[in-house]
Amino acid sequence: MQSGAVRSHGVMEGGGSYNRHARIPAGGAGLAMPFLEQAVQRLALNGNNHPIVIADYGSSEGKNSLAPLRAAIRGLRVRFGPNRPIQVVHIDQAANDFNSLFDVLHRDPERYSAEDPNTFPSAIGRSFYEPVFPPEQVDLGWSSYAAVWLSHIPALIPGHFLAVASTGEVRAAFDRQGAEDWRRFLSLRARELRPGGRLVVVLPALNDHGAAGFEPLFNHANAAVAEMVAEGTISADERARMVLGAYPRRRAQLLEPFEPSGPFEGLVVENCELSELPDAAWTDYQRDGKLETYADWHAGFFRSIFAPSLASALDDAARRSSFADQLEARLKQRLAQRPMPFHSFVQTIVLAKEGGNADSNEQVRLETLR
Template identity: 30%
Template sequence: MAKQQADNITMASGGTYSLATRGAKDVIDRATPRVLKAIEGLGIPADRARFTMADMGCADGGTSLEMVSAVIEAVQRAAPGVQSTVVYADQPHNDFNALVQIAHGLGPFESWSRRFDNAWPLVSGSSFYLQAVPDTSLDFAFSATAMHWLSEKPCEIESHVHMVGASAEEHAVFSARAEADWLTILQHRLRELKPGGRAVFVNFCRDAAGHYLGNTGGVNMFDTLRDIWHEFVADGVINSEELARMTLPQYYRTVEEFAQPFDAGLLPGMRLESIETAQVVCPYAAQFQADADLETFASGLIGTIRSWNQSVFLGALDGSRSLDERHAIIEDYYEAYRVRVLDDPTGHGMDYVHAYMTVVKDS
């Protein structure tokens, strides 16, 4: 096992990640036919005794419960006597108490582990930057909405919070880190997969139209996140060093970037079977279109946005501020975003833009 340590970034804990991220589940639901096709591609014989899959970067595991259930059902249909193991993996600062309870059906969702005999959840504290299980252990690997997190922040993005708004120079640094990280991620999966094994990755991307999460034609969410911090600097709430540190260690790859290590022959024994990009509409914006309930829309949207970035922003605030003060700034920040939505909801939302891909290891 490599000794590299995963980062300290955490999703909202206590099972609230899945509650706050209905859209992340919609994305996995959209990927499920692709997943089931990959399972079919495994050609599981009727006398197969064992099946092992992994969900990598699973957070609290709530968003993938139904997908996992569909996989186990398909595998049991192919091989009625099979015993399945599902390895839920995330970095060691993840909320594993929430994950275990959700996997065992003790959380707010129904779990496959209560429905199926002969199927067991296991949990790993190895991030996808590490090998998580022995060589040739996995029939199937899955990951959704996780691999945009880089192994480290390669530089600060001075005048924005995200690489989508980086300068050319900053972009090049982020791009190089993302290229190396993607290769590392795939090399570990190449070792973990059995011969003939398959993986489905559903990753945030920049699509052919230049769209990405929260930027699909309306108000650009990331520009809004940046603008409010700039206002906070102008108003003297935070200082410019803090602003510079407000850099999400993420990279949204293009289809070409996802294909690059395969095209470059860097992964002998593994091929990218198919890749497509697709948009999944913001569930909060969709509900607002239907019910025109502005308060609910603004609260839901802000809740889903903050669930994945507030730990980064909180960590960027100066340590000389009291923890109470830091929390107060964070609350004011998201409140400012909420007020913008309340003032004029037009174009606000967080549509998802993902690349859906299937990877196959040679038999």
């Protein structure tokens, strides 16, 4: 990490806050569901009667994992019957709120174990930029809205906290880190997958013109932080250390390790699909005219995902929570004054580990994906 940059990053707000505010990632995962179901149809289970292992890389507090995992488990049951135990392993950074995750896994009415008692949830607190499983243990990998977070922050960003708002050398440093981390993520997952296994990665993305859709929301937040510096709530030094390690990629960047057309570390691309995710809060507002709900919704979303990373640049732990309160309040005010939709982009990439049943490894030619 660049000296003086944020101490920790990419950890969501705890206490169930992320679960309450993560409707946008839930929408993105919903768009990816047909690809997940197809991946389950295609995956090959090799070897003996071992339990089927599903890995959920970057689960956070778990609520958004339930619907995709229920769908995956149903598909596996249709293919492999009711008797095979299914282990579901949720992975996140050690600082994640695992208490909230376990609460969801054991109490949420939509938990997969309520529908299928032959499932066995567990969790690992370790970065997915390290090996998380011994080799060839995972049949199905799922990772939604998580691999957008870099392993570390490569540079401070003058005047903003967002990589896509950076230019020149700073942008180049993020581009390099983004490429390196994507390769590292893929290599590690390739080792963990069993031959014939599938990995489905869903990411908030840039479209082919480099737009994310959230830019005005981030610009509002940046202006709100600048007001806090002007009013003396935070210092200019603290502000300068605020950087988000979120790096949305274009489709070409996701496909780059597979160029010109070959597998990468034994993984082949089956799908790579860019979708547009309409802003559900905007749709509600258009229908019911409830401006405050619209503003609350987006400010809460921003706070639960990004405020902990920004606040970790503050020297004094006691001020971190009041920083998040103030940022959210200012953001709400700005959004209510200038409501607009934040339609965003989602990229789903499905990868197959070579070596399984030949019929199930249908590599889609890269030319058709571009």
